[in-house]
Amino acid sequence: MEVIIVGNADQVGQVAADKVIENLEGVATPVLGLATGSSPLSLYAELSRRAKEGIVDFSHGLGFALDEYVGIDPAHPESYRNVIHRTVVEPLGMDPDRVRVPNGFAEDLQAAADEYDDAIEAAGGVDVQILGIGSNGHIGFNEPFSSFSSRTRVEILTTQTREDNARFFNSIDEVPTHCMTQGLGTIMDSRVAVLVATGEHKADAVAAMVEGPVANVMPASILQFHPNCIVIVDEAAASKLQYAEQFKAQYALKQQLTGRA
Numbered sequence: 001m002e003v004i005i006v007g008n009a010d011q012v013g014q015v016a017a018d019k020v021i022e023n024l025e026g027v028a029t030p031v032l033g034l035a036t037g038s039s040p041l042s043l044y045a046e047l048s049r050r051a052k053e054g055i056v057d058f059s060h061g062l063g064f065a066l067d068e069y070v071g072i073d074p075a076h077p078e079s080y081r082n083v084i085h086r087t088v089v090e091p092l093g094m095d096p097d098r099v100r101v102p103n104g105f106a107e108d109l110q111a112a113a114d115e116y117d118d119a120i121e122a123a124g125g126v127d128v129q130i131l132g133i134g135s136n137g138h139i140g141f142n143e144p145f146s147s148f149s150s151r152t153r154v155e156i157l158t159t160q161t162r163e164d165n166a167r168f169f170n171s172i173d174e175v176p177t178h179c180m181t182q183g184l185g186t187i188m189d190s191r192v193a194v195l196v197a198t199g200e201h202k203a204d205a206v207a208a209m210v211e212g213p214v215a216n217v218m219p220a221s222i223l224q225f226h227p228n229c230i231v232i233v234d235e236a237a238a239s240k241l242q243y244a245e246q247f248k249a250q251y252a253l254k255q256q257l258t259g260r261a
C-alpha cells in the first residue's frame with residue numbers, strides 16, 4: 001500500500017488523476033471501477049479537465065460502478081445510476097452504454113448481482129478501481145463485518161451510513177435501507193486500486209485502514225493485501241496516521257528518484 005499525503009482536496013484530485021492515467025498507459029480498453037460520494041469529485045473533475053484537453057480519452061472505456069441503493073427509483077436524482085452519469089460519465093466523456101451500475105431495482109436481486117460479477121469478468125476485470133471510504137471504514141457499501149471474500153450482493157446499510165448519506169435526501173427516512181454492492185473480493189480483484197479521502201471526519205477510518213490490523217470490522221483494511229493499492233489523502237484525513245512523516249518522506253524520495261510521483 002502506497003500512502004500519499006497532500007495539502008488539500010484539489011491536490012488529492014490532481015495526484016489521483018496522475019495515478020489513474022499512469023496506470024492506464026498502454027491499456028487498449030480501459031476498465032474503470034467507479035465510486036460515488038464526495039471524495040472522488042476532485043479526481044473526476046481533474047480527469048474531466050484532462051479529457052477535455054485531449055490528454056486522455058475515456059470514450060472507448062468501460063465503467064463499473066461499485067454500488068447502488070436497492071429499491072430506489074432509477075430516475076431519483078440520488079440513485080447511483082444518476083449520480084455516476086452526472087459526476088463521471090458526462091464529465092469524462094464516457095459512452096453511457098459502456099458504463100454499468102448494479103441493478104437495485106431487479107426482481108431477482110441476487111441473479112442481477114451474479115450477472116454483474118460475470119460482466120466484470122467478461123470485460124477482463126477492472127484495471128483501475130477508484131474508491132472512497134466511509135467514516136465507518138466501508139468501501140463500496142461493504143459495511144463492517146463483510147466477508148473479505150464477498151462478491152456482488154445485497155447488503156443492509158448501517159444506521160451510521162444512512163445518517164452519513166441522509167444529506168443527499170430530504171430526511172433519513174428516505175435513505176434506502178438496502179444496497180447492492182460489489183464485494184470486497186470483487187474489489188480486491190482489481191489490478192490497481194486508487195482510494196481517496198479528505199477531511200478530518202475520515203481520519204480515524206484512514207488510520208485504521210492503513211495502520212490498523214486487517215480485520216473485517218474495518219472492511220477497508222483488506223486493501224493492505226491488495227497488490228497495488230494507492231491511498232491519496234489530504235492533511236486532515238491523514239491527521240491520525242502515526243507514520244505520516246515516513247509516508248511523506250517515502251513519497252518525496254520516490255519523486256526524486258523517478259522524476260515523477
Ligand SMILES: N[C@@H]1[C@@H](O)[C@H](O)[C@@H](COP(=O)(O)O)O[C@@H]1O
Pocket residue numbers: 035036037038039040066067131132133134135139140141161165
Ligand atoms: N457507497 C458510497 C461509498 O462508495 C463512498 O466511498 C462513501 C464515502 O462517501 P463520501 O466520499 O461522500 O464521504 O460513502 C458512500 O456510502
